[in-house]
Amino acid sequence: xxxxxxxxxxxxxxxxxxxxxxxxxxxxxxxxxxxxxxxxxxxxxxxxxxxxxxxxxxxxxxxxxxxxxxxxxxxxxxxxxxxxxxxxxxxxxxxxxxxxxxxxxxxxxxxxxxxxxxxxxxxxxxxxxxxxxxxxxxxxxxxxxxxxxxxxxxxxxxxxxxxxxxxxxxxxxxxxxxxxxxxxxxxxxxxxxxxxxxxxxxxxxxxxxxxxxxxxxxxxxxxxxxxxxxxxxxxxxxxxxxxxxxxxxxxxxxxxxxxxxxxxxxxxxxxxxxxxxxxxxxxxxxxxxxxxxxxxxxxxxxxxxxxxxxxxxxxxxxxxxxxxxxxxxxxxxxxxxxxxxxxxxxxxxxxxxxxxxxxxxxxxxxxxxxxxxxxxxxxxxxxxxxxxxxxxxxxxxxxxxxxxxxxxxxxxxxxxxxxxxxxxxxxxxxxxxxxxxxxxxxxxxxxxxxxxxxxxxxxxxxxxxxxxxxxxxxxxxxxxxxxxxxxxxxxxxxxxxxxxxxxxxxxxx
Amino acid sequence: xxxxxxxxxxxxxxxxxxxxxxxxxxxxxxxxxxxxxxxxxxxxxxxxxxxxxxxxxxxxxxxxxxxxxxxxxxxxxxxxxxxxxxxxxxxxxxxxxxxxxxxxxxxxxxxxxxxxxxxxxxxxxxxxxxxxxxxxxxxxxxxxxxxxxxxxxxxxxxxxxxxxxxxxxxxxxxxxxxxxxxxxxxxxxxxxxxxxxxxxxxxxxxxxxxxxxxxxxxxxxxxxxxxxxxxxxxxxxxxxxxxxxxxxxxxxxxxxxxxxxxxxxxxxxxxxxxxxxxxxxxxxxxxxxxxxxxxxxxxxxxxxxx
Numbered sequence: 101x102x103x104x105x106x107x108x109x110x111x112x113x114x115x116x117x118x119x120x121x122x123x124x125x126x127x128x129x130x131x132x133x134x135x136x137x138x139x140x141x142x143x144x145x146x147x148x149x150x151x152x153x154x155x156x157x158x159x160x161x162x163x164x165x166x167x168x169x170x171x172x173x174x175x176x177x178x179x180x181x182x183x184x185x186x187x188x189x190x191x192x193x194x195x196x197x198x199x200x201x202x203x204x205x206x207x208x209x210x211x212x213x214x215x216x217x218x219x220x221x222x223x224x225x226x227x228x229x230x231x232x233x234x235x236x237x238x239x240x241x242x243x244x245x246x247x248x249x250x251x252x253x254x255x256x257x258x259x260x261x262x263x264x265x266x267x268x269x270x271x272x273x274x275x276x277x278x279x280x281x282x283x284x285x286x287x288x289x290x291x292x293x294x295x296x297x298x299x300x301x302x303x304x305x306x307x308x309x310x311x312x313x314x315x316x317x318x319x320x321x322x323x324x325x326x327x328x329x330x331x332x333x334x335x336x337x338x339x340x341x342x343x344x345x346x347x348x349x350x351x352x353x354x355x356x357x358x359x360x361x362x363x364x365x366x367x368x369x370x371x372x373x374x375x376x377x378x379x380x381x382x383x384x385x386x387x388x389x390x391x392x393x394x395x396x397x398x399x400x401x402x403x404x405x406x407x408x409x410x411x412x413x414x415x416x417x418x419x420x421x422x423x424x425x426x427x428x429x430x431x432x433x434x435x436x437x438x439x440x441x442x443x444x445x446x447x448x449x450x451x452x453x454x455x456x457x458x459x460x461x462x463x464x465x466x467x468x469x470x471x472x473x474x475x476x477x478x479x480x481x482x483x484x485x486x487x488x489x490x491x492x493x494x495x496x497x498x499x500x501x502x503x504x505x506x507x508x509x510x511x512x513x514x515x516x517x518x519x520x521x522x523x524x525x526x527x528x529x530x531x532x533x534x535x536x537x538x539x540x541x542x543x544x545x546x547x548x549x550x551x552x553x554x555x556x557x558x559x560x561x562x563x564x565x566x567x568x569x570x571x572x573x574x575x576x577x578x579x580x581x582x583x584x585x586x587x588x589x590x591x592x593x594x595x596x597x598x599x600x601x602x603x604x605x606x607x608x609x
Numbered sequence: 610x611x612x613x614x615x616x617x618x619x620x621x622x623x624x625x626x627x628x629x630x631x632x633x634x635x636x637x638x639x640x641x642x643x644x645x646x647x648x649x650x651x652x653x654x655x656x657x658x659x660x661x662x663x664x665x666x667x668x669x670x671x672x673x674x675x676x677x678x679x680x681x682x683x684x685x686x687x688x689x690x691x692x693x694x695x696x697x698x699x700x701x702x703x704x705x706x707x708x709x710x711x712x713x714x715x716x717x718x719x720x721x722x723x724x725x726x727x728x729x730x731x732x733x734x735x736x737x738x739x740x741x742x743x744x745x746x747x748x749x750x751x752x753x754x755x756x757x758x759x760x761x762x763x764x765x766x767x768x769x770x771x772x773x774x775x776x777x778x779x780x781x782x783x784x785x786x787x788x789x790x791x792x793x794x795x796x797x798x799x800x801x802x803x804x805x806x807x808x809x810x811x812x813x814x815x816x817x818x819x820x821x822x823x824x825x826x827x828x829x830x831x832x833x834x835x836x837x838x839x840x841x842x843x844x845x846x847x848x849x850x851x852x853x854x855x856x857x858x859x860x861x862x863x864x865x866x867x868x869x870x871x872x873x874x875x876x877x878x879x880x881x882x883x884x885x886x887x888x889x890x891x892x893x894x895x896x897x898x899x900x901x902x903x904x905x906x907x908x909x910x911x912x913x914x915x
Contacts, residue, residue, distance in 0.1 A: 139862075142872075143864075143872060145690060145691070146691055146692050146693070148692075151692065153647075225658075228658075228662055230647075230655070231652075231655060232652075232654055232655055232658065233652065233655075281692065282692055282693070285692060285693075300701065300864075301691055301693065301698075301701075302691065302864065303864040330774065330862065331862065331864060332773055332774075332862040333858075333859040333862060333868060333872075334753075334757075334859045334860045334861075334862070336757050336760075336860075337757070337760060337772060337773050337860055337861065337862055340757075340760050340761065340764060340765050340772050340773075341772050341773060343765060344764065344765050344768065344772060346772060493645065494644075494645070495641050495642070495644040495645035495877065496641065496644075498644055499641045499644050502653055527652055532652065532653060532654075533652070533653030533654075534652065534653060
């Protein structure tokens with residue numbers, strides 16, 4: 101249904117958009133009032149970071165709240181935010197010296213109590229933090245002094261520092277203690293560069309620059325006074341608003357539409373962490389499937405013209421991948437077996453495996469554009485492999501995968517926007533519910549890599565795992581996604597691969 | 610009249626229960642809600658935790674009875690996505706939808722009925738031809754395309770009206786025009802055909818023969834009979850305008866009930882979807898029941914019929 105709706109909408113509306121684009125007036129941004137007008141197609145969730153998953157809500161939340169640390173994506177460095185300094189005092193303990201003189205939007209002073217209350221609350225199962233992976237490594241948090249805290253870890257977790265870098269915001273303890281998650285959602289109060297002045301949840305948000313934002317913040321230096329965020333579900337309406345100057349910032353523009361808008365407004369394509377993949381399930385069907393044969397899997401990759409697919413349907417900053425992780429992620433070794441587009445070789449491999457006449461196989465695809473799946477099917481048909489394509493919602497697709505009913509699943513994974521291989525490989529090859537490869541050796545390397553505190557040891561183990569996955573062709577990695585941003589011609593904006601828009605860094609030309 | 614009324618209300622009640630039970634079952638057929646709520650980055654563990662937290666692990670019938678039990682006391686539950694009471698969310702959005710639906714309905718009636726009568730008075734005359742063109746184009750042009758074209762012309766080129774949003778009353782101008790344009794054809798055609806039939810009857814001929822002016826013949830004698838099918842159709846149309854404006858709400862970024870239903874369906878926000886289905890089916894039933902009663906008032910013959 102989604103797709104019928106979307107295809108018909110985009111298909112027929114393209115006509116309207118074309119007309120709009122040929123005759124549209126040039127944009128004039130809202131520079132005069134120093135207000136950034138933003139639109140999202142999807143509704144932001146309630147602004148309690150711990151409970152939500154969608155980028156829209158999380159982007160707003162990162163303008164309102166701060167974490168203990170912050171990751172500078174340009175340098176890859178972790179820098180101080182609410183914590184002035186930190187150190188590992190033992191294998192499972194970290195100590196933080198907190199910054200003094202930081203104010204919350206409601207005037208309260210930031211102290212150790214805020215850190216202790218916030219983190220000790222969100223780690224309890226009753227709180228219901230959305231992603232257990234983000235907090236399940238914290239055993240408890242202790243106050244050592246007014247501006248000093250210790251985090252006791254429940255298990256070694258290499259992603260701990262990444263998580264503390266802005267993914268775990270600190271709430272004011274008085275307000276949060278009294279009002280809980282729904283209170284934070286209704287009245288978000290943080291220490292961030294912007295404060296929320298009004299909201300109609302899911303519809304409209306008004307942010308204003310926080311004049312008392314602490315000096316030395318990695319988010320300091322915002323120049324735009326106000327940000328208005330609206331939900332405009334129809335992309336064509338967003339284009340019209342952008343071109344008429346009522347919007348300054350939109351994103352996730354499909355590649356064909358981006359090409360049409362180019363020249364009238366600013367279009368920027370930026371690579372992101374999310375990658376597309378076809379997962380194979382050699383173990384799940386207990387060997388009772390052609391996919392259990394390594395040669396068959398390699399043949400399928402050789403047979404697929406991934407370069408053409410990327411060029412035709414992803415465009416922009418997307419590239420064909422050879423690894424089951426994003427090259428931008430730590431530990432994603434690139435010196436691995438690569439499978440060029442070579443249908444003859446594919447046929448030879450299939451013949452060697454005893455499938456000279458090909459075979460039939462089901463492939464479910466979810467959250468991927470239909471043309472990409474159809475292109476894969478067409479390429480495989482050329483070497484005699486008939487794919488029975490089946491499009492499903494992500495939830496039903498992954499449900500079937502977990503139930504071990506599928507030989508192949510075509511979807512994508514965003515690694516929570518985090519630049520570390522830990523956030524993709526362990527889920528699919530670490531032995532859990534999504535792992536239908538069940539390679540014990542892989543699981544062992546990944547456990548070592550996920551938990552070691554020495555970065556060299558981590559890198560080495562990830563490298564071994566990545567090489568083996570490529571060699572065994574457990575996955576057909578497709579491409580890294582990109583996002584097209586549409587900006588008014590007056591706006592300076594730098595996109596980041598984690599898909600967190602940083603409007604505090606934006607300015608007018 | 611009383612037995613007619615009670616019979617109608619009983620049927621209405623059965624319809625509501627059936628619709629809510631069916632929709633409840635369908636939501637679970639369309640995929641595992643726990644995985645859907647955990648989102649595209651959710652691990653199996655997260656989905657399990659959600660399944661238990663929201664009680665999706667209980668038998669379907671238990672979940673349904675639980676829901677319907679609180680629904681009759683006015684508690685429609687908590688939205689999973691917004692973490693707010695469902696009644697509050699629906700309350701926030703229903704205004705836009707009702708405003709849009711009712712105004713479009715009135716505009717559509719104001720255009721369709723006179724045009725239908727005029728067309729019936731001179732079949733195949735020039736008014737009838739124009740009416741036919743409006744009817745055919747109104748049914749053939751997809752509403753989102755018309756909406757986007759209206760945006761391009763009146764919003765982008767001429768800047769006469771806001772492109773999207775419901776912040777000011779001007780924001781309703783384009784959506785109302787587009788939505789009512791879509792509702793006009795059926796209402797007009799049924800007025801026209803009803804009038805043509807009635808105008809050919811003996812009592813109208815008699816009325817004209819005794820020298821009554823034409824406008825009195827139409828308003829006193831013809832319209833009252835021609836309007837019966839129109840009332841039934843109008844009730845259904847109003848229901849459609851109120852519940853089916855998803856596309857128009859999307860195009861014009863009016864965050865009403867239709868959009869909320871669509872979005873909630875995609876993110877498996879079961880309590881919201883259930884509540885909207887309940888509210889809309891109640892509305893439909895209410896409207897059709899009102900239409901039946903109105904028809905019974907207009908036409909005494911219907912009161913005895915089953």
